[in-house]
Amino acid sequence: MTVKYTCPSRQDLPESLMALAINMRWVWDDKLIEMFKSFDPVLWEEYRHNPVALLMNLDAAKAEELSADKDLYDQLQKKFKPEFKTPITAYFSMEYGIHECLPVYSGGLGILSGDHMKAASDLALPMVGVGLAYREGYFQQQLDQHGNQTEYNRRNIFTQMPMSLAVDDSGLPVLIKIPFPEAEVLALVWRVDVGNVPLYLLDCDHDKNQEQYRQITRSLYGGDHTMRIQQEIVLGVGGQIMLEQFGINPEAYHLNEGHAAFQTLYRLSSLMSDGKSQSEAEAIVTDSTVFTTHTPVAAGNDMFDLDLARPYLKTLTGTDVEDLLKLGIMGEDNRFGMPVAALRLSRFANGVSEKHGEVSREMWSELWPEKQAPITHVTNGVHMPTWIAPSINPELSNLELWNNHCKLRRKLVSFAQEKFAFQMKRSGVEDVPNILDPDVLTIGFARRFAPYKRATLLFSDMKRLFAILSQSEKPVQVVMAGKAHPLNVEGKDLIREVWSHMQGELKGRLVLLENYNIEVGRHLVQGVDVWLNTPTRPVEASGTSGMKAAANGGLNLSVPDGWWLEGFNGVNGWEIGRRDIVDPQQQFIEDAESLYSLLESEVVPMFYDRNSDGLPEKWVEWMRNAIRSAHPRFSASRMVDEYNRRAYLK
Numbered sequence: 245m246t247v248k249y250t251c252p253s254r255q256d257l258p259e260s261l262m263a264l265a266i267n268m269r270w271v272w273d274d275k276l277i278e279m280f281k282s283f284d285p286v287l288w289e290e291y292r293h294n295p296v297a298l299l300m301n302l303d304a305a306k307a308e309e310l311s312a313d314k315d316l317y318d319q320l321q322k323k324f325k326p327e328f329k330t331p332i333t334a335y336f337s338m339e340y341g342i343h344e345c346l347p348v349y350s351g352g353l354g355i356l357s358g359d360h361m362k363a364a365s366d367l368a369l370p371m372v373g374v375g376l377a378y379r380e381g382y383f384q385q386q387l388d389q390h391g392n393q394t395e396y397n398r399r400n401i402f403t404q405m406p407m408s409l410a411v412d413d414s415g416l417p418v419l420i421k422i423p424f425p426e427a428e429v430l431a432l433v434w435r436v437d438v439g440n441v442p443l444y445l446l447d448c449d450h451d452k453n454q455e456q457y458r459q460i461t462r463s464l465y466g467g468d469h470t471m472r473i474q475q476e477i478v479l480g481v482g483g484q485i486m487l488e489q490f491g492i493n494p495e496a497y498h499l500n501e502g503h504a505a506f507q508t509l510y511r512l513s514s515l516m517s518d519g520k521s522q523s524e525a526e527a528i529v530t531d532s533t534v535f536t537t538h539t540p541v542a543a544g545n546d547m548f549d550l551d552l553a554r555p556y557l558k559t560l561t562g563t564d565v566e567d568l569l570k571l572g573i574m575g576e577d578n579r580f581g582m583p584v585a586a587l588r589l590s591r592f593a594n595g596v597s598e599k600h601g602e603v604s605r606e607m608w609s610e611l612w613p614e615k616q617a618p619i620t621h622v623t624n625g626v627h628m629p630t631w632i633a634p635s636i637n638p639e640l641s642n643l644e645l646w647n648n649h650c651k652l653r654r655k656l657v658s659f660a661q662e663k664f665a666f667q668m669k670r671s672g673v674e675d676v677p678n679i680l681d682p683d684v685l686t687i688g689f690a691r692r693f694a695p696y697k698r699a700t701l702l703f704s705d706m707k708r709l710f711a712i713l714s715q716s717e718k719p720v721q722v723v724m725a726g727k728a729h730p731l732n733v734e735g736k737d738l739i740r741e742v743w744s745h746m747q748g749e750l751k752g753r754l755v756l757l758e759n760y761n762i763e764v765g766r767h768l769v770q771g772v773d774v775w776l777n778t779p780t781r782p783v784e785a786s787g788t789s790g791m792k793a794a795a796n797g798g799l800n801l802s803v804p805d806g807w808w809l810e811g812f813n814g815v816n817g818w819e820i821g822r823r824d825i826v827d828p829q830q831q832f833i834e835d836a837e838s839l840y841s842l843l844e845s846e847v848v849p850m851f852y853d854r855n856s857d858g859l860p861e862k863w864v865e866w867m868r869n870a871i872r873s874a875h876p877r878f879s880a881s882r883m884v885d886e887y888n889r890r891a892y893l894k
């Protein structure tokens with residue numbers, strides 16, 4: 245079939261201008277962003293930095309004015325014209341974080357997938373992405389004046405987003421048909437263009453679907469096990485059916501985390517119904533599958549009861565499913581493990597840092613009783629052009645680097661002040677206290693409030709912390725952000741704990757910003773002096789926010805886990821605690837002591853050690869080291885190139 249795409253358009257605007265907004269190549273081109281913003285800075289904020297919505301909602305007079313510059317937009321569009329190649333790799337992921345205006349991500353995994361697409365585009369790799377188009381994305385977090393988290397959902401309006409709908413020759417939406425036990429579930433296909441890489445997102449919110457099935461793609465990581473298995477069937481199986489229907493026939497399938505593992509079973513059963521034996525089919529599927537595991541935390545690895553999985557697989561494959569189900573069972577466990585199936589059916593499997601490779605081999609060793617688990621590692625990386633502030637580059641002199649960094653810190657401080665004032669006023673607080681100082685050593689900490697991330701390690705000795713933050717000549721301040729999963733009571737308690745410190749002793753020097761997302765993340769990693777990371781070891785698979793901070797000249801202050809075990813070189817930041825302590829309670833005590841003493845004796849003195857021009861010479865030298873150590877080792881282009889050479893190409 246021929247597939248066409250309809251995208252948002254407006255007759256009174258040049259087509260080339262809308263095309264510039266629809267291809268998300270602008271996300272990493274600061275001049276294009278500035279251009280869109282300049283059209284109407286108020287609408288730009290109102291539509292959360294979404295240029296498509298901005299253009300669709302400009303008033304007619306402004307549109308007429310812009311039309312006069314048609315030639316300029318035509319030229320720009322020529323410059324940014326994407327080149328879609330015949331795909332050789334299909335990348336499957338449950339979430340993609342490309343920009344704050346397309347909120348179909350929750351955190352690290354999604355942002356990594358987004359960065360993967362962007363780097364593949366930069367490298368002109370023939371790749372497509374496959375994912376889900378969530379009508380409500382991930383939940384939005386609000387914090388009230390007591391630090392209670394409440395959640396709400398915001399509805400995405402796809403027709404005003406950088407997305408195009410797949411339609412057939414007669415202009416009707418293409419519908420992908422996915423067999424479920426009691427019905428055939430239909431999915432629309434939206435294409436998001438990430439530079440040269442098309443990303444296909446499936447959307448079950450179609451009026452021909454029964455109400456329960458319309459909900460499948462409503463919210464990311466919402467709902468129960470049934471909802472989750474249905475989502476993962478739409479992703480893995482629906483995604484594969486779509487590729488086949490669109491005539492896309494890749495040589496490699498990259499399953500980013502286990503969520504899409506049903507894709508392998510579906511391919512297996514198709515091959516078997518074409519007459520292959522199960523072992524022949526397994527060999528073919530394995531030979532084209534690449535699998536990346538992302539977490540040693542049990543909750544991050546989906547396991548389904550066999551009784552839940554069985555009817556779905558039966559419907560999909562039409563065959564006896566017991567042998568297929570066995571592919572997902574490890575040892576005595578009586579559940580179907582998505583990563584288990586993915587590991588068994590991939591020719592290349594990896595963790596996301598050297599340490600995590602080691603931890604994963606141990607974690608899954610039962611699957612290979614006779615030998616070492618064949619799991620290697622490809623260390624994560626971040627898309628530098630997305631995350632580095634335009635004013636930071638290696639050619640700057642020490643003074644310029646420092647001055648530009650100070651401007652970014654000031655920008656972060658005023659962003660935080662504004663956001664905090666907004667938060668408080670919404671809760672009915674009229675008298676918003678003054679917080680933060682633009683010229684003070686600023687520590688950033690942002691991540692999910694899950695207990696193992698130990699957000700409150702910093703607060704374990706309040707007396708000592710207070711002394712560190714409040715030296716009159718050498719003050720320190722902390723900006724934090726992070727969501728707790730709606731069902732995680734402990735996580736919400738941690739938020740309240742931080743909040744109480746913010747309103748108590750640390751008033752003015754500590755702020756917790758609500759609704760951590762890509763926009764908040766960008767301000768933080770570009771503006772902080774120090775990026776703090778204190779998870780229990782070895783649970784952090786990689787972490788990527790620290791790489792973003794380092795690339796901007798931020799110094800990491802982190803426990804030796806994940807990427808930092810590879811990134812730390814003695815002159816680009818600090819290592820908290822000792823590498824050889826395993827016991828979590830012992831770690832907590834050691835790490836807290838180490839954190840405080842590093843702050844007291846190294847971090848704070850070095851930051852405030854100024855020469856006669858007011859320049860902290862050693863600090864700026866370390867900033868430069870941090871930037872250097874991030875390139876190219878922790879860039880997404882190194883990462884994608886490594887996957888390409890080691891895993892995608894045979």
Ligand SMILES: *Cc1c(COP(=O)(O)O)cnc(C)c1O
Nearest residue numbers: 351352691761762765787788789
């Ligand atoms: C980079 C990023 C993450 C992932 O960072 P971690 O170091 O894994 O915590 C999560 N959320 C946002 C908004 C990010 O920008």
